[in-house]
Amino acid sequence: MDVYEAVTSRRAVREFTDRHVPGEVLERVLSAAAWAPSASNLQPWHAYVVTRGPLAELKKRAGERLAAGDPWDEPEYEMYPPGLKSPYRERRSAFGEQRYGALGIARDDLEARQRAAAANWECFGAPAALFCYIDRDLGPAQWSDVGMYLQTVMLLLRAEGLHSCTQM
Template structure:
């Protein structure tokens, strides 16, 4: 099969999944995925990524601690870096709100349902029941440009997983839990928690795992300059 067809299908077929089957994933498969992902481009080959794979009892222990921390003070968890501007402006606010509404409808949780929304956040901190959780960190002395490199690395992981019949959910929200992660994973102060990721076999019986998101048309984001 033509390589472009295969790669295009992988890119289009990758979807964020928010629920996973109780089906084990061999650690050798995870290592294989990361061994491929490491070929992501990085500025002057600096390779800023650091990964912590959590499985079994360790995954459960971290999930329990994260949920406990969230329940204790849900409004005051502060991430290692800002996710969005304090006031998200257009057109991004419209896209954000449309997505949150679509996700809430799929999950049966209205935006005004605080209990349901908090339950959904707790599911995130349980890696959506995926058997594999990965926490990603970066040396905090690096500059923001290294986030570009990190994005390439994370995309490689997700595509390599999809090629093996696995699914993922990249989870920026884990940056809120850096105190818990430092305690349980021994992450040094010199490392910034960038994100987490759930990895496993998706439960596609869930409506939220079958959402079709609107993607921009080329004319909405592409400018061609010919002269």
Template sequence: MPATDTLARSVTYALHARRSVRAFTGRAVDPALLKEVFAAAQRAPSGGNLQPWQAVVLTGAPWQAVKDAVAARIAMGRAGYQPEYDIYPKALTDPWEARRFGVGEALYASLGIAREDKRGRLAQFMHNYTGFGAPVMLFLHCSRIMGPPQWADMGMWLQSVMLLLVEKGLASCPQECWAMYGETVRAALAIGDDQILFTGLAIGYADEEAAVNRWPVPRAGVDEAIDWRGFGE
């Protein structure tokens, strides 16, 4: 979708333009832009106006310290896992499992990594823990007393942030994978055990030429998701 000045400020454009970017340039992000984004995102709705979201935003040495701490934990293999929650349901069935499998295969195909290339796929997955080269990382967390409704509130705040980043010409990638090492991330951020880590959000400028940022990501049709009632023929 071509971006005119007016269109670039529309919600429709932002929804179509936003994608999970997996290759960033090294260009630094102006903190003033981020402050504008987060100030606007505070208008996100939440039940009872609880506003349960809390975030730590990092760049430079503090961001590198988190990557180093998690890398040491990853080196421990499965013994190093510290999952905060199940990222996917354990008994995932179709159509959801087919969607998850399909998007993974398309991602690796865009990079020319064959299905049998386990080493190559693992290496690509490990790029998650560098934020795909993003200069800024946001870690989103909330109090452990919060329940599913408040987690939905965090999702609405996060979506607001991602769409506002598009308006500013920035890109992002939500990364729940950091919750696999939640205790280590929380320790590196000096977040207490009364908090639960929800997700990371890599932020920066997209490498527009990278193949991993250019493959099409399908969405289910409206009639597959919406059950229309009372609207006539």
């Protein structure tokens, strides 16, 4: 698959099969992704892949926590600015309508929306999860570097015939 096809065919998949992804494929992707650009070659990311037993255990624990009604962790940063302006506010709203509409969930059905959100903790059924971290004391430029790294990972996964879905 060429890079143009990888870019145009990449999707945020939210329903995976449980088909095992060979370790060699993940190693090949992450080794190549290490070439992603970063200012002064800092490579500020720390990536961890979780599969099989450890991933099943992580999903189980997350499910137990949700079932127990444990409160969500306090976010360390805002995902969206509180006063999200146009056209971004409308794009986000349209996405929500499309996503929940495709699932048959009404806008005012908070319980069903929360159940759908719980699929995040199941990694949407993916057989592998990549967790990417950055040191808290690094700045916006390094966050940009991490974004380039993750985009590189996603495009390399596409080149391998795989899909992904970023989460925060």
